[in-house]
Amino acid sequence: MACRSGGRGRGGSALDTEPARTAARRPLISLDGEAVLAAADVAGAWRLAGEYRVLRAIVEGAAAGMAVLDTELRYLYVNPHMARMNGLPAEAHLGRTLTDVLPGVYRSDTVLRRVLADGKPRQLIGRGRTLADSPYRHREWRSTYHRLEDRDGRVLGIVGIGLDVSGPRQDLRALKRSHRRLDLLDTATPKIGTTADLQLTCQELADAVVPGLADAAVVALRPGDAVPERRPPAGVLRLRRMALAAAPALRQAMRKAALPGTLVDYQPGSAIQQCLESGRPWLRNRISPPEWRALAAQPELADAYMGARVHSMLVVPLSVAGADGPFLGTLTLARAHDSPPFTRDDADITRELAARASSALERARRFSHEHAMALELQRSLxxxxxxxxxxxxxxxxxxxxxxxxxxxxxxxxxxxxxxxxxxxxxxxxxxxxxxxxxxxxxxxxxxxxxxxxxxxxxxxxxxxxxxxxxxxxxxxxxxxxxxxxxxxxxxxxxxxxxxxxxxxxxxxxxxxxxxxxxxxxxxxxxxxxxxxxxxxxxxxxxxxxxxxxxxxxxxxxxxxxxxxxxxxxxxxxxxxxxxxxxxxxxxxxxxxxxxxxxxxxxxxx
CATH class of the missing domain: 3.60.40.10 (PPM-type phosphatase domain)
Structure with missing residues (x-):
């Protein structure tokens, strides 16, 4: 095969020399010593070398993580992008399993063994944290795995191709949360304030969040100006419990802790006081008995909450711009038994619902005051x-x-x-x-x-x-x-x-x-x-x-x-x-x- 001297033609390579042709006639030996290829001419070797360079450029330049695993799921190869995703050099992976390299990442090895067993490609979602810097607290990867075989059908291992989907998955979760929030708000809002009755409006608010957001909910409002009870001591916040909603398993226990109609004095440092002083939601999960003693209005209330196995509490303020006082009251949510803790997203949803409900509560409160005045005037005459x-x-x-x-x-x-x-x-x-x-x-x-x-x-x-x-x-x-x-x-x-x-x-x-x-x-x-x-x-x-x-x-x-x-x-x-x-x-x-x-x-x- 002729080639231009001193250069590489379109079909040429560094192998297109007499020594190369001589070497090409010798068999290429695999790692285990078996002959895998006998080239008759340099052109074949050149073609294979060229294809190898192209494939290697594709693999190592890809914007996706690629890895080859042996039958024991140990790394045989990782491309540069995979190494960057994991925050470790490629050499640190070789001969080790994923658990050895990155114990903070979960991937189902059972599924990979099924790929080895039946040869059917499968997709997996891996989750966890690697050593690489990332703006996402929790990372996720979507990977596809294929079985590798030699010409005789012998299983050599698995090749996996993965993409970091942390951003899209986070966006999807945020979208789902947004839809959940809108669904709950759109469903609950029309049910609150259907009448001008203050007591009924409070009950509608409590019912709107149980069981969708909480196992139990209590609405408490500051007493009206016409309430004849004595003033509370300095620094003590007095609210009247207006409504209670609870899951059937909690109803009896919660009525002991939050009987509607009762006046409750909240001491400084209590959860209700902290919420209203800051004007922001107050959230606490996994509340311990000593914390209950400090956060509840009275010791007997702490006992009641612990008896109901309430472990998490969320308090949001009820307030309306331009209202007579700094606040109307509070909406308190509780979760008990096996329910999950509250999240900041729960707090955001509850706060928005409370803001919407506060307008209805203020209308009902004003009407109750006006109604009492009208009725008293009418009856006096x-x-x-x-x-x-x-x-x-x-x-x-x-x-x-x-x-x-x-x-x-x-x-x-x-x-x-x-x-x-x-x-x-x-x-x-x-x-x-x-x-x-x-x-x-x-x-x-x-x-x-x-x-x-x-x-x-x-x-x-x-x-x-x-x-x-x-x-x-x-x-x-x-x-x-x-x-x-x-x-x-x-x-x-x-x-x-x-x-x-x-x-x-x-x-x-x-x-x-x-x-x-x-x-x-x-x-x-x-x-x-x-x-x-x-x-x-x-x-x-x-x-x-x-x-x-x-x-x-x-x-x-x-x-x-x-x-x-x-x-x-x-x-x-x-x-x-x-x-x-x-x-x-x-x-x-x-x-x-x-x-x-x-x-x-x-x-x-």
Whole structure:
């Protein structure tokens, strides 16, 4: 074979010389002394050498770790990239197993022996830490292993090709955590704050994290301003436990440690105090008995937690920007028995859920305060009529709705006037809450003042309508006046958009006369006409608000017909009669507050 002198042609090499050709005719000997190749010419040797150089360049320049293992899984070869991944020179691997070289890395040798046994390639994930520097605390490698055989099918070992997948795997775990967080938040958030009831909102929050995030959860809030209990000692934090949720196995034990409704004083250094002082989640795992003594509010609580085998605790603050105080309270999560410890990711999820729930809790807290004020104002004004005239009995009843958001503007009144007359009043202010209760008080005072001036019912309504409109008061109200003269058994009515009264007789008949109806009070343009009718002989006169007869799923005429069917007992107290009315008409789903006022002539008076 000719070649250019002094150089290497496209097909040439350093082997293309006479000595080389002579050597090429000699057999190449393998490591065990057996002849593996007999070259007839230099071209064959040159080709093999060239292929070897190419393959070696590929293997040693690859951006993947490559290793050859013998049948005992000892390293025969590692490429430079594998050496860099492991943080050891290639020579330090040879003749040793993975456990010998890197005891901090786990790989299933059982799977590798299956590759040796059946020749089927397999993939493995290795995990652990090597001696090489890495930004990842835990490293992972995905490797593929193939069996090596000689021409006779004899198994020589395994070749493995691996990639460091620590970054992608960490990103995948972060993505899964993000999805888990979003799933939990999206599932739990709509279930919190479904009503304006503070107690129920707290329970919804506790239920939202059990069992998804914890084995038990406790919601505790600072007591409201109206709580009459004595102040806690200096440095002591007092919270009221509002709600508890726990897995069935922990429920009884946790109720001993966190009974809802109880006030708990937290000493300085307790977990709750530390959380609220820092404004950040407080997390502690594998809590020892001495730590429980220091972290629990009282020694008996520490005993209860240890008795329930609680080993980890996470406390997050409940706070809202712009709230009256620095915090609303805390959400405490506990894990017990075989549950895993809390992680920082758990803390992040819980903190975000608590932030979302805090808005609902603040709304419920404000409403509870407003509701208490409205109800107290309303009840202070709606006192029982008492004995107004020896010839007439009266009784009244006020029932707030089942939905506490509907406390507000229903009212009744009974006013003793000169010459033995009595003015019965029933009314309903538009809207609910403190504003409606205040408006009710305004209407009630105005009507009383006009009645004491000796005006007729229709004139009273006319003046009240204009007074309210001119004062700029925006809440209109319906109102029915009934001026009763016990001497004549006559009643003079005037109606401002209200439901008509009902007269019931002992014989079972009901009278609901055609009383002229004017516009509600507060428009400033109302004109009202009086209507006179006798009191039912031996019967009662019933005035009521629309909460008694209005239902979303029922026509009001059906409810009024049910009301007219109420039987009046021949005698007995009027309070019993009101009980009968409510039992017959109110039903189970009261949707609005109800005011009732009943009057009966006393034949013995």
């Amino acid at each position: 709606l006192t029982p009529p008492g004995i107004l005239h020896p010839g007439m009995e009266t009784a009244a009843r006020y029932l707030p709705a089942d939905d506490r958001a509907l406390i507000g503007g229903d009212w009744y009144d009974a006013i003793a006037l000169p010459e033995g007359r009595i003015l019965l009043v029933i009314g309903d202010v538009m809207g609910h809450g403190v504003e409606a209760a205040v408006a009710m008080s305004h209407y009630r005072s105005s009507l009383r003042a006009l009645a004491y001036a000796g005006l007729a019912p229709a004139v009273i309504l006319k003046h009240a309508d204009r007074l309210v409109a001119e004062s700029g008061f925006e809440r209109v109200a319906t109102c029915l006046l009934a001026l009763v003269d016990p001497k004549t058994s006559q009643v003079t009515y005037a109606n401002a958009g209200h439901l008509p009264p009902l007269g019931l007789c002992p014989a079972g008949s009901a009278v609901q006369g055609p009383i002229p109806v004017g516009p509600p009070l507060g428009t400033g343009m109302g004109t009202y006409r009086a209507h006179q009718a006798p009191l039912p002989e031996g019967g009662v006169l019933l005035l009521y608000t629309d909460g008694l007869v209005e239902r979303r799923d029922e026509d009001i005429t059906t409810s009024l017909e049910r009301l007219r069917g109420v039987r009046l007992p021949a005698d007995g107290p009027l309070e019993t009669f009101l009980d009968d009315v409510l039992a017959a008409v109110k039903g189970d789903g009261q949707e609005d507050d109800i005011a009732l006022l009943v009057a009966r002539l006393n034949v013995c008076g």
